[in-house]
Amino acid sequence: MNEAELKTYRKDILEKINRYPQDAVKAWYDEVKTVDWKNLEKPDALHFTQLVWKASKKLGIGIGKSGEGFYYLVVNFDPPGNYPGQFNDNVKPKKV
Numbered sequence: 001m002n003e004a005e006l007k008t009y010r011k012d013i014l015e016k017i018n019r020y021p022q023d024a025v026k027a028w029y030d031e032v033k034t035v036d037w038k039n040l041e042k043p044d045a046l047h048f049t050q051l052v053w054k055a056s057k058k059l060g061i062g063i064g065k066s067g068e069g070f071y072y073l074v075v076n077f078d079p080p081g082n083y084p085g086q087f088n089d090n091v092k093p094k095k096v
Contacts, residue, residue: 017070017071017072017073021063021071021073024073025051025073025075027047028047028048028050028051029047029048029051030048031044031045031046031047031048032045032048032094035048035049035091037093040087040088040091041084041087046082049081049082049087049090049091050077050080050081050082052090052091052092053077053080053081053082053090053091054089054090054091054092055079055081055086055089055090056077056078056079056080056081057078057079058077058078059075059076059077059078060075060076060078061073061074061075061076062074
């Protein structure tokens with residue numbers, strides 16, 4: 001399977017991090033504070049919207065460490081999210 005075919009099945013989030021992988025995931029989720037609930041397709045919170053994308057059912061995570069001591073976190077989603085025109089069906093505001 002080539003890269004174009006792989007992108008049909010997953011969405012990657014790659015992050016270079018200095019300390020703990022969970023810090024990256026928390027930072028992605030914390031983008032909820034910047035979400036424009038009237039325009040979910042704005043690029044300010046695409047990590048967050050992918051994390052909570054309703055239609056994404058599978059998750060794959062990989063962590064690697066470079067020779068310089070940086071960690072790289074890769075997260076794959078299947079099926080991928082953040083598709084134009086599908087945000088309102090897949091990203092819902094938290095009920096209070």
